[in-house]
Amino acid sequence: RDWVDSAIQRYSAGIFGKLVPAVIWTDARHDNGEQLVPVDPLELVAKINENPHILLHNHDPGRPKGQVLESAYFETGGGGKFVAAILGYYAGGDVLNFRGLGLDIKASVPPPATLPMMPDGSWIQFATDPREVDKSWIDQVTSDAPLRVGRTELSHNAADSAQELIRLGLIYLAIVWSPFVTSIASEAGKSTYAATHVWLRKLLGRMADRRNPILDIHTHQDGCQVSFLLRGKDVKNHYSAHDALPAAAAQAAKLIAKLKSRGTAARQLIYEFDKESSIWCPSFAVLNDNRIITDNIALIAIEQLPTGLSLGLSREKLLFPELKSAVENGDIES
Numbered sequence: 001r002d003w004v005d006s007a008i009q010r011y012s013a014g015i016f017g018k019l020v021p022a023v024i025w026t027d028a029r030h031d032n033g034e035q036l037v038p039v040d041p042l043e044l045v046a047k048i049n050e051n052p053h054i055l056l057h058n059h060d061p062g063r064p065k066g067q068v069l070e071s072a073y074f075e076t077g078g079g080g081k082f083v084a085a086i087l088g089y090y091a092g093g094d095v096l097n098f099r100g101l102g103l104d105i106k107a108s109v110p111p112p113a114t115l116p117m118m119p120d121g122s123w124i125q126f127a128t129d130p131r132e133v134d135k136s137w138i139d140q141v142t143s144d145a146p147l148r149v150g151r152t153e154l155s156h157n158a159a160d161s162a163q164e165l166i167r168l169g170l171i172y173l174a175i176v177w178s179p180f181v182t183s184i185a186s187e188a189g190k191s192t193y194a195a196t197h198v199w200l201r202k203l204l205g206r207m208a209d210r211r212n213p214i215l216d217i218h219t220h221q222d223g224c225q226v227s228f229l230l231r232g233k234d235v236k237n238h239y240s241a242h243d244a245l246p247a248a249a250a251q252a253a254k255l256i257a258k259l260k261s262r263g264t265a266a267r268q269l270i271y272e273f274d275k276e277s278s279i280w281c282p283s284f285a286v287l288n289d290n291r292i293i294t295d296n297i298a299l300i301a302i303e304q305l306p307t308g309l310s311l312g313l314s315r316e317k318l319l320f321p322e323l324k325s326a327v328e329n330g331d332i333e334s
Contacts, residue, residue: 003074011069018086020087024068025037027082041081044071045071045073048070053067059154062231065091065271066300067286067290090292091299091300103258108251112184115177122151123150126219128165137209144194144199146195153169166213166216169219170217172226172249174193175219176246182260204241205235207238208233213231213232221256223260225268226269226271228241228273240273244279252279252282261284266286269286271283284296
């Protein structure tokens with residue numbers, strides 16, 4: 001109680017509409033003796049306290065409800081172990097909007113005409129929960145990938161997931177490249193970009209094989225994590241989104257730079273494709289000071305506390321060992 005009271009006081013500046021305590025991990029086990037949530041509690045606490053985790057509705061990266069702001073590890077007198085946390089809900093708090101900040105989120109930004117060589121060691125990361133997406137499908141869609149592929153297990157711990165989250169990690173340069181780029185440092189470099197572009201289009205066609213997929217094209221630009229989300233199995237729509245992706249990536253870079261120049265740097269930016277207008281638009285941005293920017297208040301609204309909240313935990317189970325060392329060295333984010 002003392003920890004909860006003091007922690008809530010630390011976050012009572014009005015950024016969040018509601019602050020609530022919660023237990024986010026316990027040492028409870030299945031009947032077979034395995035942990036219900038197989039995560040190291042001390043690592044979980046360290047990660048949350050270093051960088052607040054977004055609080056999602058049903059593991060959906062496009063449905064933010066708030067943040068897990070701070071956590072602490074406790075043991076009971078009887079030897080039980082648990083992790084408590086303070087959750088901050090956006091609804092009712094200091095919510096900004098793109099229009100109010102004078103940001104034109106539909107402004108057309110052409111992709112760059114020139115790009116450098118794709119860095120040596122560039123790779124593709126696939127992250128899925130194996131209970132949602134079968135390994136054989138991932139083997140199939142990655143068999144002809146032009147870059148090395150690493151795999152990470154997501155851990156949603158949902159009894160019955162209505163969606164299949166597929167997180168695809170790509171270097172930003174591979175997303176912003178388009179066939180209209182006129183200058184690459186070498187022909188070999190140009191071939192790598194083009195092959196990655198073609199492979200991504202083929203992957204979008206393979207979304208038709210899934211039940212109810214959400215594809216999160218996950219990248220980083222100038223200190224900000226950027227996601228481009230595609231939902232469902234409409235391949236024609238996905239191809240339209242693919243054609244518009246380089247311009248969306250260029251717009252994202254400009255938006256990130258603009259926010260940074262104003263002293264309101266963003267750490268996360270989420271884009272979704274508007275099927276009606278056939279353009280990508282930013283759905284929301286989370287700033288380094290924890291505030292959220294969105295023009296869609298319904299996105300964060302909670303009439304009552306949601307029951308399907310998640311942290312989007314990952315397990316560091318990767319296909320090749322050099323990735324694990326890169327995560328540990330801070331070169332890439334897990």
